[in-house]
Amino acid sequence: MYRIFGICLALLMVVPLSAQDGNDILKKLDRNLSPESFESYRKLINIEPNGRRKEFVLFTVKKGADKVAALFLSPDSEKGRSTLRLDENMWLYIPNVGKPIRVTSMQSVVGGVFNNADILRLDYAEEYFVEKTEDLETEWLLHTKAKTNSVAYDHLRIWVDKDRILPKKIECMTEAFMLIKTIHFKEVKDFGGGIVRPSVVETDSPLHEGYKSVMIFASIAGRELKDEVFTLTFMPNMETLRK
């Protein structure tokens, strides 16, 4: 009797885990990567096969599910540029040009492997839903599909660390499941405020053999921001948000 009860209890504990909804995992992963509203400093490094590098330093703010903006602090040729994303609307402000211009998510403001959608990323759960969840030994493998056709990649395959519910690797694919790029998440770091996440994100692409783009997070912290920060009119003034 006790044995049957024990088996039933064990089943009750196991079933929710194995049947855990992939979309819930994706939402949890998003929150573990960053608070819903935050500010961060990060560096993007484009590395060529010969080792030559180009570095960009960005100040980024995000609010809610659909608003994100970034300001280029260096190099000098990009200083003062800012980018804004509201859902699938994206703009680039270049001080020399003097006005925000619309850009698309597949364009790249930094060259190399990163495109605009990589730099101004929204929550994964905002843009993708999970079609299938594979339960691997220490990871879940989420097979996701884009919610709309205006998203940069049609499919993502996300390997999720079960312990921390953080991504370990993401493969970005076209509608025909052709691999466009692979993102590797490394060096988990405690940023304070309960934010423990990978501090280095490496991206390579079979379309750019030998090239690599790396994103390094120096800081990430929760911050409350007004909606008016995420407007075209505010883009030239993003520097005023920095403390």
Place this chain on the structure above:
Amino acid sequence: MKYLTCFLLIGSLFIRPANAQEDYSFDLSEIEKKAFLFGGYLEARPVFSLLDRESRFYFLNYYGSEQKKSALEYNFKALLDLSYEKGIAKAQIRLNADLNHSHSDWSQDLDLYEGYLSLKPSLHFHMDFGKKRLKWGKGYAWNPVAFIDNPKNPFDPDLALEGFTVISADYIKSFSGELRTLTLTGILIPVFENANSQLGQHNTLNYGGKLYSLLFDTDIDLMFLAGPGISSRYGIDFSRNITSNIEIHGEGAYWSEYSKEIVDDEGVSDQKKGNGCSYLLGIRYLTKSNTTFFLEYYRNGRGYTQKEMDNYYRLIDSGYAMFLASGIEDELDLASSLTGFRTFSPAKNYLYLRILQKEPFNIVYFNPSLTSICNLGDGSFSLVPELLYAPVTDLELRARAMFLLGDRGTEFGEKQNKLRLELRIRYYF
């Protein structure tokens, strides 16, 4: 040995040891906020031109000078941006210095392109006082709704230009729903002898406004400019991403009671008055192979008809013949003074096409392009192949050729150059 050292130094700029790849350092001094910011660029731009000695604009520009088959000019530029921020206030200055050598002469210019004080008492409200660019419009090559801006060069649309002295105030409000953002901008433009003098009668005050909205994922602007001594003008523009790789945009402008200088059938200059409507439609399309196509159609309502252009060319012919016969320059002086015919896009209908290939053959920061502007009225066109490369951080090299193609009597066939070769070396600091 000296050459070997030099070679190794240059080589080290391009090649780094492979183990440098794993150095992911992030010095926090890189993100330190500074109240005073300083930046800009230095530029050298030699230009070689092959002259068309039978063209009308060659006659007009070279009639009193040594006759040449080609011309070489050297242009140097320094653009300096300074800003200082304290509390709700921020002061910004943009200075432009040019040094040019052409026709065996050196010339220099130092201009305050922008200089203004911004006050931002809240995120909703923002005011600017001083000289600045307003940059209205969504078009890439042309902006018919840019009522308060100097016209940009469609072959170099991102070039920094001088602003106007204004007082402007923005009120910004965000919403949830289909209307995401609303920004109301009010502008006062005083006109004095030394400020904004091209915008109407001296010692008067012009006024304008713009209402921006992000509605149904579309940027929409409504704008106007009016005041004593200038024709009232009203405009609308829009821009929208259709998919993740297609953007469309457009502009429409209406000018009431504008006047333009023309040359009548007798070769006499006159003023033609009327209402004018200009518009632009454009698309930007990015292919899977990272080729971007920019296509714009521009209808210049205030532009010249082919007959008006023909009358102008006849004035030059007549003036040049008079100069050769008697040395009298009056008609050529008159032709030079009619600046409307000498603008970047004087005619009625244009098509702009730019094809940009991003980083072909996996050469990062290398962007070749081909640009063409066609005058649809006379079939003449320009063709500009261009190579843009940033071999090291903050250094940008641009090489371009400009072919001007068209029959006699057409816009591009009457330009003074047949071919123009240009190298631009720009260093950002």
